Amino acid sequence: MPELAYVNGSIMPIEDAVVPIEDRGYQFGDAVYEVIASYKGKLFCFNEHFARLDRSMKELHFQEVQVDEIRKAAVDLFSMAKIERAAVYIQVSRGVSPRNHSFPSNVPVQVVLTVRKIVEKKPSVRETGIFAITVEDFRWGRCDIKTVQLLPNVLAKQSALDAGCYDAIFVTKEGIVREGTSSNLFILKGGVLKTHPITPNILSGITRLLVLDICREKQYPAEECFFDKSELYEADEVFLTGTITEVLPVVKIDGRTVGNGKVGPVARVLQEGLLGKLKSK
Numbered sequence: 001m002p003e004l005a006y007v008n009g010s011i012m013p014i015e016d017a018v019v020p021i022e023d024r025g026y027q028f029g030d031a032v033y034e035v036i037a038s039y040k041g042k043l044f045c046f047n048e049h050f051a052r053l054d055r056s057m058k059e060l061h062f063q064e065v066q067v068d069e070i071r072k073a074a075v076d077l078f079s080m081a082k083i084e085r086a087a088v089y090i091q092v093s094r095g096v097s098p099r100n101h102s103f104p105s106n107v108p109v110q111v112v113l114t115v116r117k118i119v120e121k122k123p124s125v126r127e128t129g130i131f132a133i134t135v136e137d138f139r140w141g142r143c144d145i146k147t148v149q150l151l152p153n154v155l156a157k158q159s160a161l162d163a164g165c166y167d168a169i170f171v172t173k174e175g176i177v178r179e180g181t182s183s184n185l186f187i188l189k190g191g192v193l194k195t196h197p198i199t200p201n202i203l204s205g206i207t208r209l210l211v212l213d214i215c216r217e218k219q220y221p222a223e224e225c226f227f228d229k230s231e232l233y234e235a236d237e238v239f240l241t242g243t244i245t246e247v248l249p250v251v252k253i254d255g256r257t258v259g260n261g262k263v264g265p266v267a268r269v270l271q272e273g274l275l276g277k278l279k280s281k
């Protein structure tokens with residue numbers, strides 16, 4: 001089946017899909033999004049992603065949206081595409097209206113969906129671990145809202161690639177470690193896991209919560225707390241978490257080896273645990 005797109009009710013192959021140039025997502029980044037992964041033909045954490053989409057729209061004062069219609073459109077498009085291992089992308093903009101900073105009145109939101117194959121790299125970076133750099137977190141103060149304004153993330157990711165690494169980790173001027181460019185981050189030191197608490201400065205990742213659940217199930221001590229760059233450098237294990245990322249070990253940061261430079265045992269257990277949840281949900 002072709003990879004499909006949906007634009008406000010019309011379905012077509014992705015390469016044929018277009019949005020009007022006066023879409024506020026295109027002109028102002030005035031849009032929110034979600035990425036849902038499927039595993040063996042089932043959409044994973046569908047309700048959690050839609051709850052976050054709804055929250056993002058409310059935080060940005062989008063007009064009342066029929067979320068149920070978007071949910072139905074996503075399910076229908078996914079079942080039409082018949083792709084077992086797919087990424088369903090959902091983007092909702094404040095609508096199409098002549099360019100003007102103020103909110104347009106009585107303009108419906110514009111909904112765009114795509115369904116495409118997730119292509120796994122071989123050997124999987126999850127087995128080898130990745131190299132990362134740290135970059136200053138120069139994003140805005142509402143990273144909890146999943147908006148399409150991702151330019152700092154794009155620039156940080158490219159800096160990592162230019163440095164021969166896979167990803168970048170946002171760290172504040174003061175040294176607080178936030179998250180990856182499209183993932184949350186955990187460290188392990190002395191048997192205790194740490195991840196940034198939920199504040200407006202990071203995205204409340206769905207995978208992050210699942211990993212915290214697995215930690216509870218395995219009785220691994222895990223704290224949601226601030227930690228700084230020196231703790232990041234001195235950690236025994238570091239890994240990123242996200243919908244497509246899953247649990248991705250980081251084995252080198254800014255040229256310094258993490259732990260013994262190999263994927264650690266705790267990351268492996270959490271990878272397996274997440275896979276178990278993917279298979280069962």
Ligand code: PDD
Binds near residue numbers: 181183202244
């Ligand atoms: N990114 N932090 C940021 C900045 C993210 O963009 C993401 C997800 C996450 C992890 O959230 P979750 O576990 O709910 O996927 C954390 C998506 C996948 C993306 O931009 O493609």
